[in-house]
Amino acid sequence: MSELSHEEVRHHVKIYIRVFTALTILTVVTVAVSYLHLPLWPAITVALLIAIFKGSLVAAFFMHLFQEKRLIFFVLALAVCFFLFLLLLPTMTSGLR
DSSP: OOOOOHHHHHHHHHHHHHHHHHHHHHHHHHHHHHTTOOOHHHHHHHHHHHHHHHHHHIIIIISOGGGSOHHHHHHHHHHHHHHHHHHHHHHHHGGGO
């Protein structure tokens, strides 16, 4: 395992604290949006956008994906496309009945 200098560790800790703060703020925003009593589809859209942003922060910084090679980003993009397909599948098949 590589040894990190005190400054490198301090730099990483600052980044993690900033990400934690952003996640905390976004959680408060999610709760605040739930009290706005938006119509169903705008509420779902806003909640999903916030969740996608929070998930991206976790994946990029805590899972260290921002340091990975292009193959990892291709696999991640493929997973996002598959997720969107599964998310839209019920609306696409509702017209078949």
